[in-house]
Amino acid sequence: MTRGWLRVGSRVTAILLAAFVVLLFGASPAWAHGGLERSDPPNGGVVAIGRSALTLWFTEPIAESASTFELQTSNGVRVDVTASVSDTDGGGIVRIGTQPLAKATYLLNWKVFSTEDGHSTSGSLLFGAGTRPGAVASAAADAPDPPGLILRWLDLSAIMLAIGALAVSGRVFDSMGEIGNTLRRRALVIGALAVCVAVVTGAITPFLLTQRGGSSLGLWFDATWATLTGTPWGHLWLAREIAIVIAAAALVRATRPGGAGGRVQIAAVALAAVVCLEAWAGHASTLPSRSALAALASASHLVAAGVWAGGLTVLAICLIPVMRHHPDLRGRILASAWRAFSPMAAIATVVLLATGLYEAGRHIPDLRSVASTVYGGAVAGKVALIAVALTLAVINTLLVNPRLAARVGRFLGRPVGWPPVSLRRFTIVVATEILVLVIAVGAASVLTSVPTAREIATATRQTVLHTATVDGLFVTFEQLPAGPDQSRLIVRARSIVKLEQAPVNGVSVTLAAPSGTTTDVLLKGIEPGRYEAEIARPATGAWKATVALQRDGLPAAVTQVGWTVSAASSDGARPLEIVTSGLAVLLLAAMLGTVGLTLRRKTETVRPTSLIPEFALRGNRGSRS
Known part of the structure; x- marks a missing residue:
C-alpha cells in the first residue's frame, strides 16, 4: 500500500515538474506587491x-x-x-x-x-x-497571472495537507485502536507526498518570480541566484526551502515500517519553521508597525487552516474508503476518529477566524477598499466560502455527536432523534466541505499574490501642491516621500509674461522646522524650469519653506509656503483595524473560556469516582475503632 502511494506520488511530482516548466516558459506572473x-x-x-x-x-x-x-x-x-x-x-x-x-x-x-x-x-x-500623449498607460497589473496563482495555490495546499497529516496522525488515529496504526501510516504517506510537492513548488517559485523576457537561461539563473542570496526575501525563502527539505526527509523516513519514532516530531518542528518563514516573507513584513504580531497572526492562520482543511482532507482520504468497504465499521469510525477530530477542528476554526479578522483589519484601511481592490474582493469571497464551509462543518459535527445533535434539536423544537441530514449523506457533506475549503485556499492564493488594499492606498496617496505667483513667475512647490527616511523637494517655475526678463538659473530653499531651526537646501536643475533636492524626512509639525529663485542681473524672486507634516496614518490603528482586532480578541477569549470550562467539567466528573472508595474506607475504619 505504501509503495503504491509513493509510486503514484512520484508520477504526480514528475507531471507537476513538466507542467511547471511549461508555465515558466509560457508566461510571467504579476504577484504585485512593490507597486x-x-x-x-x-x-x-x-x-x-x-x-x-x-x-x-x-x-x-x-x-x-x-x-x-x-x-x-x-x-x-x-x-x-x-x-x-x-x-x-x-x-x-x-x-x-x-x-x-x-x-x-x-x-x-x-x-x-x-x-x-x-x-x-x-x-x-x-x-x-515636447508633446502630450493621447492616452494614459496602465500603471500596474493588479490581478495575478494564472501561472503564478496556480503555483501559489499548489504550494499553500501542499503545506496545509502536510500540517493536517501530522495533526490527525496522533490523537485522532490513537482513538481507533489497532486499525488506527495502519491509517496513521497512510496519513504520513500523504503528508510526505504533500511536502515533496511543496519542495518542488518552493524551488520553482524564485525562477518564476525573476523570469526576464528575452534573456538567456544563464542570465535568468544568475538573476535568480542574485535574488536569493542578495535580498532579505531571498534569505527567508532559502531558509524556508531548507526547512521543507528537512520535513520531507523526516516524513519519508517516518513512512517506513517502524520508522516513525522521533521523525514525526522533527517534521513537525521543520514545518513550524516553514510556516514562520512563510509568514515573515509575506505581507506582514511590509507593514510599518507591529509587523511581528502580524507575522504571528499569519503563521497561526496558516496552521489553523492546515489543521482544519488539511486534517479533514487527510481523514477523508484515509477513512471514507474504509467506511465504504466495511460498512460494519462505520459506526465505530464515526464514534472515534471523526468525533476526536471535531474538537481539534473547532479550535482551529476559531483561531482561523480570529487571525483572519486581525489580518483583514491590518491590510484593509476601510470598507470601501473591499469593493475597489482585488485584495478586498478576495477577502470578501474567502469570508463567504468560510461561512459555507462552517455550515457544512456544523452539520458534520452534529452527525458524529448524537448528544450535541439532541441538544440542538431540543433547542430548535425538533423531534427526538432528529438529524440535520441523513447519515448516509455524511460522505457527501464531507466531500462538499473539502471542495469549498479547496476553493477558499484559492482565494487565499489570490490574497498572497496581489497588493494589499493598504499598499494600494499608500501608493495612490495624493500630495499637496503649493503654488504662488511672484515677479512674473508661476512657482509650484512640492514635498514628496522618497524612501523610509527621505523626502524630495520639487520646485517648478515658468514665466507668465510674454517678455521674460531672464530665465531662472538656480533655486534654493530655506526650511524652517517646527522647533524654529532653519536649513538651507540648494536644489539641482533637472530640466529647464524644474529643480529637485533630497532631504531627511521632515518631523511632524508645521513647516515653512522660503523659496528663492535666482536670475542673472535681477534680484532673487522670493516666495514663502507653509505646510503641516502629520504623523503617518499607516502607523496608527484605523477604526476598521480596531473593530476587527477587538472581535479577534473576543473570539480567542471565548475559545479559551470554553476549553477551560470543558476541562474543568471533565475533572469534576472524574474526581468523585476516585474519592468515594477513600471516604468509604475511612468510614469503615472509624466504625471498627
Missing part, C-alpha cells in the same frame, strides 16, 4: 525635449538584478536605457538614464522585484517629450 507609487514624468505627462533622466518611486525596495526597464517610442523604436537603484534611498527609487529624448511619445515598460516580500510587479508608463 509604483509615482513617477517623474507622471503617467500621461510631458517632459522637455532633451530630457535624459527618469525616476520611478516604488512602495518597497527593489532588486536591480531581477528588474527590467525598456523604453521605446510609439512607433516601436527602442531606446537604450540604464537603471540604478541606490541603497541610500531605501532601495525603492529607480533612476533611469537615457540619451537626450527627441520630440516623440514614449512608452516605458517596467518589471520590478520586491526584496521585502519576494513578489514582482509590472506596468507601463506613457509620456511625451
